[in-house]
Amino acid sequence: AVARVYCQPRVISHAKQRTIKVALGCTFKLVRNDAPNATDDSLIQSSLTILKQHPEITHVLLITGDFDYHVLTNQLLQQLKSVVLIGQTENFNTKLVSRVHEFLSVSFIASFPSNWWTQEPQAELDAISRLADTSNLACIDNLLAHIAITKPYQSAAALKGLAQVFSETFPDKTQKLVLARTQQVLSHFRLAAQQVRNQFLIERTDSILSKIT
Secondary structure (H helix, E strand, O other): OOOEEEEOOOOOOHHHHHHHHHHHOOEEEEOOOOOOOHHHHHHHHHHHHHHHHOOOOOEEEEEOOOHHHHHHHHHHHHOOOEEEEEEEOOEOOHHHHHHOOEEEEHHHHHHOOOOHHHOOOHHHHHHHHOOOOOOOOOHHHHHHOOOOOOOHHHHHHHHHHHHHHHHHHOOOOOOHHHHHHHHHHHHHHHHHHHHOOOHHHHHHHHHHHHHHO
């Protein structure tokens, strides 16, 4: 695969283009339209064309925080692609992040440059696991707050905690209101997990739903 740089001619001179081509081995696509977001639109259309030509692609990694790419993310989700977003924690659009399956910060990747894709925020996962207090049902809301398809590791830890709580307190101590809220959150989460075909999260969610429904 060859990387391609999308830009308008006035942004990078021919001399700089040659230097970049030699250094990175990439190609350039010059966007001669001066309309707002023309370069982004060109990149998005090219991406969709590539995905149409290669339906075997199931995972897409986007490095951006710009909401202009919501059109692309929507298309990817409709095609049941798994979408991971990388961006600056202090400069990203929250609506865009909420639509993808996982968000990773640049600072996190910089901390593990050679194997960031295998890392788990273990300290955070341990903290979530400790929320499972079987003597205090208020912990259920705290665990549910950590369930989101954009954070699969945190969700798995929260699901593990919920399984522990319900295995020890259900049905005697669990109020109907708590059960209803839990069922609503988990049912919604299961649909999201099914959309990205995360069988592990689906099975964990099903095991809890079977206890409370």
